[in-house]
Amino acid sequence: MDMTALVSQLLFTLQLLTGYQVSAPEVQQKSRAEIGAIVCPTSKCAPYSAYREGVVYLSHDVDLSIPKGRSTLYHELVHHAQERGTHKGQPHVASGDACSESVAREHEAYAAQNQYLSEIENSGLRAYYNGRCW
Numbered sequence: 001m002d003m004t005a006l007v008s009q010l011l012f013t014l015q016l017l018t019g020y021q022v023s024a025p026e027v028q029q030k031s032r033a034e035i036g037a038i039v040c041p042t043s044k045c046a047p048y049s050a051y052r053e054g055v056v057y058l059s060h061d062v063d064l065s066i067p068k069g070r071s072t073l074y075h076e077l078v079h080h081a082q083e084r085g086t087h088k089g090q091p092h093v094a095s096g097d098a099c100s101e102s103v104a105r106e107h108e109a110y111a112a113q114n115q116y117l118s119e120i121e122n123s124g125l126r127a128y129y130n131g132r133c134w
């Protein structure tokens, strides 16, 4: 399945499972080092995936032919929906506290990813969040 078709399918699933509605983001596939240079230039991270300002970054290490890889893309689509989408017709309202806002977004994204893994992929895999603010 090509990227456009996979993203459309995952966004349809996202709307069904969570109530989020959003148009497709741009998806760029890069190396982990290239993604790190974009999303954390000072801390030298090397993430498998990230979301920034309308763009989902996926590293070449994310294998979209398996449930874990698709769930990683799904997680980043949740962040896109949080930033650009509506939830059951309502726009997102920021709390004003950047740290707790970030933690809340990650909790929601991991919960959605785990729901996707169990209900859509019928997989026993679980994704975990370490709960830190940065």
Ligand SMILES: [Zn+2]
Pocket: 075, 079, 105, 106, 109
């Ligand atoms: Zn996340």
